[in-house]
Amino acid sequence: MPFIDEILKYDSLSIVGLEKNVGKTECLNYILSRLPLEKRRVAVTSIGIDGENKDQVTATKKPEIYLREGVYFSTAEAHYRSRRLVSELVEITNERSSLGRIVTGKVIVGGKALISGPSSGPSLKRWVKSARDLGVELTIIDGAISRLSSASPAISKAMVLSTGAAYSSNINTLVQKTRFVVEMINLPEADKGVVEAFDPVESGVWGLDDEGEIVDFGLTSSLSLSAVDKDITAGMRYIFVSGALTDRFLNLVANSGNIKSVVLVVRDFTKIFVNEMLYRNFVSRGGRIVVLQKSRLVAVCVNPTAPNGYVLDSGILCEKLQEAIKLPVYDIVKNRYDF
Amino acid sequence: MTFKSVLDIDCGIRFMYEDLELNSSCARKMLLESEMMTSKREIDVYYGKLNELYTKDFKAISLKLMCLKDIHTTIKRLGAGVVLDDIELFEIKYLAMISQDVRKLLLEQRITAVNLPDLKKVVEILDPDSLNIPSFYVYDSYSEQLAYIRKEMRNISGYGKEIGEQEREQLLELQRLNDEQEFQIRENLVGKLLEYAAKLEHVLKSLSLLDIMIAKCVQMKRLGLCFPSVAEGVETFYCKMFNPMVKKALEEAGKEFCPVDIAFQNVPVTIIGANMGGKTVVLKTLAVNQLLAQFGFGVAAECCCVNIVDKIMFCIGDDQNMQKGLSSFAAEMLAIDSVVKSIRKGENILALIDEPARTTNPVEGTALVEGLLEVLPSNAGGLVLTTHYNIKNDKVKRYRVKGLVDGVMDYMLVEAESGDVPHEAVAIAEKLGIDREWIELTRKHLNN
Structure with missing residues (x-):
């Protein structure tokens, strides 16, 4: 199970996709399904809507967020009501979204739910704090490149980057663009x-x-x-x-x-x-x-399939990217990396 | 007059509102919607409660009130028998738990300012496992069937493992059964909770009131405010009255506010004095203190007695309104005219008028003020006006700002025999550092 142990070294994680449909939700599901929840209290939220069946922009099929028993999740009231799992409501926060107040639940019987939590930097900071008050040891934010603030080390100490054919269908361009982002994330810390x-x-x-x-x-x-x-x-x-x-x-x-x-x-x-x-x-x-503050990039995940149907060679993509960024790269869908 | 409607009176009442450290939004809403108290009994009862709280330690209660949420819509829905969802039932349980905690604290300290009914039954209904934690879901213990369904769901879904089509179908069916069961249980819970709707409503109001009162006590201690004595048809007096907003601004600039003493009843009062002598501040302070006393706040004075009125009319004379096509003079005349009309009608008002007829020539201006004082020889609620004109009327009570003493402004009010106004305008203008030549030429004119 790649990089799960690495994630457990931190108390906060953000998952950022460089583009829509680069497999960020797959990546989140991968992490959520493998974290040892019996040992670690985990809370998850997402900026904006996530976990919807279909992508709201490109209408492609999207995997739903599966929440296991014991995990805490924060979402808008409207989405809490439409959840397909059994959960205990533990907090109604003071944060609001267009879909109502943000509420926090603890999963009793696992299932699927739509997650859309707070979206601004300060509200995410408050969310992390309120999760800590509930005894949560690891907070996970499903972020977006357009709202990079969620990945700011002031909010999340560790991050996982998702990239893929949706970002560019040319392997070289994709590698080059991703490498630049990784380089920025890995800029050295000041004295x-x-x-x-x-x-x-x-x-x-x-x-x-x-x-x-x-x-x-x-x-x-x-x-x-x-x-x-x-x-x-x-x-x-x-x-x-x-x-x-x-x-x-x-x-x-x-x-x-x-x-x-x-x-x-x-x-x-x-x-x-x-x-x-x-x-x-x-x-x-x-x-x-x-x-001044550096995020720890834990892993880079790739999705070789673009929403327009274009598929890159997963093996070559992983290899080239790995070489360029000197960090492990994973295709989570292809290699299930079983339990 | 609601508290919200008086916030825009330019006297510093908004400052007092914003300074109030309220914990909950429902307390804020309650305060804004509250009506000004106009009966002695009502005001006395209110200050009696405030006085009781004032001496108690309310830190622990305050902490509990920080969690108070405005759920009156949910309570209304409960009262109407609507089947509430998880989130709403959580809200009810949460409120009931806060209320029980606060109730215990009130009993311990023997505080009777608010009366909270016992909601033990409500908590019990929503906490079948007696976990005593503020969270809610339709617990397994509500129904054996529900517990069985959930056990089956767990068996199939495991820890989010990959499942086949047949199992997926089974799971969907179980989820449906679960939701059906949950609905039935929630329906049943609402049936049991229905009789507590009125009590919950009462609790929400009482806790909001408690929040307001605690915030007022904290403010009184912080700003050095006093409990007023209030009465109907008596002389209003303030010893060492101050304006909290102006005081704070002065303190931030390293200066001190000079408190003043003033008393008035039905005989009109005129305040004369040099420019920058604080006459307008006196009027604003009278306005803010009257409001504070009738909305149950601490009053900004060392001690005071406040005559109860039904309305405060404050004419500050800068109502120039170009949209309505009114000059500042016209706007002022109309505003003062409405005061005259109100008093004529026998309304119980406190009228505060800042420099009436100041924007016209001094000959007619003086005559207008003389006329005003003659047309209003008496007002039960009180009439206080400031002026720079020499008013001859000897049936008024006169105050004069002490003014420049050895070049330093003394803001104290002293009772004056005559209406002769001080001639300190040029000296004050000079102190402000305006053009020398202008001052010299002015002096030359005065000497001629």
């Missing part, structure tokens, strides 16, 4: 001193100069660059962008002449919104990006 200096910063763009003094550039975000009237990289060892890191900001650092001496710092990989080409160029010229 302890740098983390301590920047961690309390909540907004704006800040620097740490040669003397170790922290400097506020007075920018509300990296988007308000037009307000800069000087070279902010001069004399700096680190520049911290608390919000989104954009192409424009990366270019500013790349073209400042200090690219080799200054290190860019972001909170975590979910804050990076830069083009791969620009990033490669930045790195080849000696640029460096580090993060």
Whole structure:
């Protein structure tokens, strides 16, 4: 049973698909069916609707979420009412979705259910906390690439990435695109001193100069660059962008002449919104990006079948991807990885 | 007048509302919908309860109330005999459990401010295994048949293993039977719970009230508010009255609020004094305190007696309304006119008017105020107005802000014999640092 033991080393996990129909739900079912629930109290939720019979966008058949006896799950009231399992209602949370309040149940007799929990970063944080209050030792969030905040290490310490033919039907492109995401997730953590200096910063763009003094550039975000009237990289060892890191900001650092001496710092990989080409160029010229908090990428799962019917060779895909990202890659549907 | 409707009166009542640390949304709703109390008996009973709570330790109760949810729709549905679902039954059980816990705490401390009926039976109905935990499902112990169905389901589905078509069919059938059984049991439960619907409704209201009262006690202690004595047809007086909102703003700026003493009954009161002497703040404070006293809050003074009124009319004179095509003067005249009409009709109102007729020429302005005081020689609820005009009428009670003493503003109110207004406007303008030349030329005009 690959990577289950690895997951058990953490108290929070998110599963992120790089595209719709890349087998994220299969992946979630795989994990949920194999976790030792008798030893570990587990709670699961999903941002937005998940577990529906048919994909709401592409109308392809989707596997349902199977919940085993003993697992805790949080979903909207309307979906709780339509569950096909026996469960004990343990909490009505203060979170709301378009389908009503989010409620938490504990499965008494296993079965299937639709899961659609909280979706914003802060509400997910609150969900994790309320699950802890119920004695839950491992929280699992079924996330989405469009809402990467669910995978932020501030919410989930470990993550599993799902990719597949739906993301790109060309193996090389798929490998290249996935590799870039993995590279961002695996960006190195900043030194302890740098983390301590920047961690309390909540907004704006800040620097740490040669003397170790922290400097506020007075920018509300990296988007308000037009307000800069000087070279902010001069004399700096680190520049911290608390919000989104954009192409424009990366270019500013790349073209400042200090690219080799200054290190860019972001909170975590979910804050990076830069083009791969620009990033490669930045790195080849000696640029460096580090993060304050790093997610642990536990595994990458692939689904070689695209919703349009196109099927890639699972063996070749796994092999190529594994080589590129230097991490184990699994095709969960093909290799059942039995109990 | 509901509490919600007075929140927009610009006197600092919204500040008091937002400062209140309510635990539950149903308490907030109850407070907003509450009507202003207008009978001495009602107000006395309310403050009696508040006073009882004030001396008690209510931390543990407060913690319980944090879990209170507004489930009045569910209770209504129960009362109508609707078969409730799991979520609704959970809500009922949860409320009953909180109520039982709070009831125990109230009994321990001998608090009688609210009366909670015993809901032990409700908890028992929804907790057949006596687990005493706040969760709910249609428990196996409700029916042997249900327990059997679920056992069969478990046998087939195991731990989510792959199952064949035939087993899938079996499982679907079992799920259907399970749902049918659950419905029957829920129907049965509702039948048993029906008689408690009124009690549950009462409990929800009582717990909301308790939440409001505890929040008021906490606020009283934090802001240094007092219990008012209230009466009908008496003199209203405040010793060391203050405005909590203004006080907080001043404290944040490192300054102190100067409390004032004031008393009035049916004879009109005029307050004169220098600009920036706090006359408007006095009116706003009178308004907020009257509201606080009649909505059962602590009152912002060291001690006070408040005459009960049916309505507060507060004319602050900045109602310029371009949409209605009214100038500030016209809007003000109409607002004051409605005060006159109300008093004429014999309504029991407290009328507070800030600088009437200030936006017109001083000759006619003075005459308008003199006229107003003559047309309203007496008002049982009280009439207090501020003015910069020299009012000759000697049948009014006059207060004067002490004003500049050695260049420092003294906001204290003193009773004044004559209506002669102080001439400190230029000195205050100078203190504000306005253009020197302007000041000098002004002085030249005054000397001429």
